[in-house]
Amino acid sequence: MAAKISLVISLLIPSFVFSQLKPKSLSNDTFILKNQTLYIMKKLGIGVRKNINKDDALFFGTYNSRFISCVYGQDAIAPYYRSKGLDTNERWYIKPIINLSSTLDSIIRNKKDTTHLFYIDAFSSVIHELTHYYQNTYTGFDSTYIKGTLENFQEHVEQPVELEAYEAEAYYFLFFADKKALKKIMELKIPKKERFKILYNSQHKLLYPNDSILMLK
Numbered sequence: 772m773a774a775k776i777s778l779v780i781s782l783l784i785p786s787f788v789f790s791q792l793k794p795k796s797l798s799n800d801t802f803i804l805k806n807q808t809l810y811i812m813k814k815l816g817i818g819v820r821k822n823i824n825k826d827d828a829l830f831f832g833t834y835n836s837r838f839i840s841c842v843y844g845q846d847a848i849a850p851y852y853r854s855k856g857l858d859t860n861e862r863w864y865i866k867p868i869i870n871l872s873s874t875l876d877s878i879i880r881n882k883k884d885t886t887h888l889f890y891i892d893a894f895s896s897v898i899h900e901l902t903h904y905y906q907n908t909y910t911g912f913d914s915t916y917i918k919g920t921l922e923n924f925q926e927h928v929e930q931p932v933e934l935e936a937y938e939a940e941a942y943y944f945l946f947f948a949d950k951k952a953l954k955k956i957m958e959l960k961i962p963k964k965e966r967f968k969i970l971y972n973s974q975h976k977l978l979y980p981n982d983s984i985l986m987l988k
């Protein structure tokens with residue numbers, strides 16, 4: 772109950788969450804991560820599903836993997852098949868869990884060393900999944916969903932449901948990695964999709980300066 776009350780407060784004053792944080796102090800606190808996600812979604816104009824306050828408390832789980840990843844997509848929300856109104860934008864969730872790889876979990880809990888940028892990127896992956904969790908845009912698990920592979924990466928990223936998650940992720944990443952660049956991008960008077968590409972590519976250029984394979988055209 773306490774979490775729900777504070778969630779409502781944070782929705783009313785979302786900027787409070789970031790104003791508490793200095794640019795280099797990232798937090799693995801679930802409550803702060805959730806509020807940061809909602810703050811970013813508001814900044815980017817990403818719709819939040821209306822029944823988020825009906826959800827059970829959100830937990831973070833882990834699975835064994837050496838990769839820095841979360842379980843991708845809305846199936847990260849387990850057990851999603853028990854969700855209410857699964858095929859609607861009014862859906863809400865019973866016992867939702869976001870699963871992080873064991874590597875990602877150790878990084879965000881400061882148990883594993885990495886570079887500063889990949890440290891931020893680890894948190895960004897969590898923001899990506901949390902955006903899926905809260906977003907109003909919904910794609911079921913049907914055959915139209917395009918899974919990300921190196922061959923079709925752009926098509927994967929540009930599906931509305933993924934575009935929103937990658938955009939929120941990039942915003943978070945740049946907020947901590949290059950706040951000046953983020954500010955400049957957000958001030959550009961350009962179509963939303965163009966802004967998305969710049970946000971996304973700026974994140975990937977910082978992470979992989981010599982590799983353009985994941986860059987958008």
Ligand SMILES: [Zn+2]
Nearest residue numbers: 843844933936
């Ligand atoms: Zn995704």
